[in-house]
Amino acid sequence: MSPEFIAGIVVFVLAAFVGFEVISKVPPTLHTPLMSGANAISGITIVGAIIAAGFAEGNAATVLGFIAVTAATINVVGGFLVTDRMLEMFKRKPARREERNAP
Amino acid sequence: MTELLYLASAVLFILGLKQLSGPRTARRGNTVAAAGMLLAVIVTMVDGDIVSWGTIVAGLVFGTVVGAVLALRIQMTAMPQLVAAFNGFGGLASAVVALAEIEHVGIALPGETAVTVVLSLAIGTITFTGSFVAFGKLQGIVTGRPVGFPGGHLVNAALLAGIAALGVAAVLGDTAAWYWLVVAVAAGLGVLAVLPIGGADMPVVISLLNSLSGVAASMAGFVINNSALIIGGALVGAAGLILTLQMAEAMNRSIANVLFSRFGGGGGPSADTGDKPVNRATPDDVAIALAYAGRVVVVPGYGLAVAQAQHAVRELATALEERDVEVGYAIHPVAGRMPGHMNVLLAEADVPYEQLFDLDQSNPKFPQTDVVLIIGANDVVNPSARDDASSPIYGMPILDVDKARTVVVVKRSLSPGFAGIDNPLFYEDNTMMLFADGKAAVESIIGALDDV
Numbered sequence A: 001m002s003p004e005f006i007a008g009i010v011v012f013v014l015a016a017f018v019g020f021e022v023i024s025k026v027p028p029t030l031h032t033p034l035m036s037g038a039n040a041i042s043g044i045t046i047v048g049a050i051i052a053a054g055f056a057e058g059n060a061a062t063v064l065g066f067i068a069v070t071a072a073t074i075n076v077v078g079g080f081l082v083t084d085r086m087l088e089m090f091k092r093k094p095a096r097r098e099e100r101n102a103p
Numbered sequence B: 001m002t003e004l005l006y007l008a009s010a011v012l013f014i015l016g017l018k019q020l021s022g023p024r025t026a027r028r029g030n031t032v033a034a035a036g037m038l039l040a041v042i043v044t045m046v047d048g049d050i051v052s053w054g055t056i057v058a059g060l061v062f063g064t065v066v067g068a069v070l071a072l073r074i075q076m077t078a079m080p081q082l083v084a085a086f087n088g089f090g091g092l093a094s095a096v097v098a099l100a101e102i103e104h105v106g107i108a109l110p111g112e113t114a115v116t117v118v119l120s121l122a123i124g125t126i127t128f129t130g131s132f133v134a135f136g137k138l139q140g141i142v143t144g145r146p147v148g149f150p151g152g153h154l155v156n157a158a159l160l161a162g163i164a165a166l167g168v169a170a171v172l173g174d175t176a177a178w179y180w181l182v183v184a185v186a187a188g189l190g191v192l193a194v195l196p197i198g199g200a201d202m203p204v205v206i207s208l209l210n211s212l213s214g215v216a217a218s219m220a221g222f223v224i225n226n227s228a229l230i231i232g233g234a235l236v237g238a239a240g241l242i243l244t245l246q247m248a249e250a251m252n253r254s255i256a257n258v259l260f261s262r263f264g265g266g267g268g269p270s271a272d273t274g275d276k277p278v279n280r281a282t283p284d285d286v287a288i289a290l291a292y293a294g295r296v297v298v299v300p301g302y303g304l305a306v307a308q309a310q311h312a313v314r315e316l317a318t319a320l321e322e323r324d325v326e327v328g329y330a331i332h333p334v335a336g337r338m339p340g341h342m343n344v345l346l347a348e349a350d351v352p353y354e355q356l357f358d359l360d361q362s363n364p365k366f367p368q369t370d371v372v373l374i375i376g377a378n379d380v381v382n383p384s385a386r387d388d389a390s391s392p393i394y395g396m397p398i399l400d401v402d403k404a405r406t407v408v409v410v411k412r413s414l415s416p417g418f419a420g421i422d423n424p425l426f427y428e429d430n431t432m433m434l435f436a437d438g439k440a441a442v443e444s445i446i447g448a449l450d451d452v
Helices: A003-023 A028-054 A059-091 A093-101 B002-020 B026-047 B053-073 B076-105 B111-139 B152-172 B177-194 B199-223 B227-250 B255-260 B283-291 B302-306 B310-322 B341-348 B359-368 B438-449
Strands: B295-300 B326-330 B371-375 B406-411 B431-435
Touching: A003 B002, A003 B199, A003 B227, A028 A059, A028 B002, A028 B026, A028 B053, A028 B076, A028 B199, A028 B227, A028 B341, A059 B026, A059 B053, A059 B076, A059 B341, B002 B026, B002 B227, B053 B076, B076 B111, B076 B177, B076 B199, B076 B341, B111 B152, B111 B177, B111 B199, B152 B177, B199 B227, B199 B255, B227 B255, B283 B310, B283 B371, B283 B406, B283 B431, B283 B438, B295 B310, B295 B341, B295 B359, B302 B310, B302 B341, B302 B438, B310 B326, B310 B341, B310 B438, B326 B359, B371 B438, B406 B438
Parallel strands: B295 B326, B295 B371, B371 B406, B406 B431
Antiparallel strands: none
8 A cells, every 4th residue: 555545544534533523512403504514514525526627638527527526516615605594593593682682 | 735735724624613513603613614615625726737627617607506596595494405415416526536537547546546436436426326315305206205125125235245346346357347337336225225214214314424425525535645535524424423323312223223124204004093082172272271381392393394383483482471481492303304403493483592402401391391382293202212112112212291281282183203103192181182284273373372
């Protein structure tokens, strides 16, 4: 195995543990936004898609590149936007409450 | 330098996820993670030896428009299927990145790279087709019932073994056809693995597919030797796995049981419920019970979401609060179609965050509760999960609503829930059944409340 590949495995394992540690205590209210936010992060494959589309030569490669970039972009843009939309609903709650309680 | 910038974007992902886990910082966390993504994209475009910009720009523009329209238009009730769809696109992208690599470099890959190509193709494709079947089930295009045939699990096991064998052939062989066969078989497996899973188990499936989309991205990262993909994918894989385990635990089932038992979806035998008497109530009866209560707890289920009753419930709660009735909401972990879905729906209807209580917070309070109002929930309040060792859902943690003084169940009919099991709660002396559509029922209770 090449040194790069081994380094990749090291990074993968450590990142997985970081993921476990960071997420393990999340209140149920945030489960849906967390999942949709994490889903958007998994769209990081957009980087691979851009590289693949960038060296495109010939029809097959162009088609594959276009599919990859489009699919990953939908995942990234849609994921982050809809997460923000959800969290915005959570956020405005305390403000409204104060308004209502105010004399 | 490029590597360091990718590291910076990975750090932004970690910080973003961390902040997404806290109510106060969540929105900022999402923005931080998005900034990390933007950084990674810019770095790639500047550094990536790109020769053909046309494809990239076209894909970015088209994807942005589609993603933004979907994200901004979607109803909150449809959130689970949207997440499933986005997830599917992520899996597709990872699989196609691996395919493009074979197209570009050819199949004379080093052994370990060939293995990761097979893994990203297989996992990415399973995520893609599995997510879209889940999307179809949640959207109602594909039936929510478990669809299966005898020996279906053996077929799936055979497909999995087939992927492994084809993968070995692809790594050792000298034709790209093996890789395409991996894709074809994985596509079939994704469909056949999700089809037999019932609607009630969707929270587990969505979480698991989310985790797989992360793993697929990570594998694609190995293929093109890119640390941003490896780290980002691993983070999501781990996060998705935690949520999957939590959801499975909330149903007292193992992940294997969810995937392989063909449980849920109303397919089971419905118990003989014909003769037992129930207390039928009118909206007026319910309004009186609620108006003179000290403490009311609403138990929302997916039926509430289907009926779009969350805004009406919020109105009812406001009307009760004006009469000095204390109102709270008890939310079972699998109340919606994805983890935390019910919380999002109630937040959309402006229900204050402090009134939402999870299972552990709710159960000790039921004995001091005057009226429990159950709307569109069934299995999560079924006492046989606690008392009847022969029940299929025995051991599943439930909301102990039967300990409250009065229980009001709003339900279309006596039909059993997703698990297909009769609910003894409906026949208790202190239970009132209001047979109606959730939204219409709540609205007529609000109307009746004016006359009390």
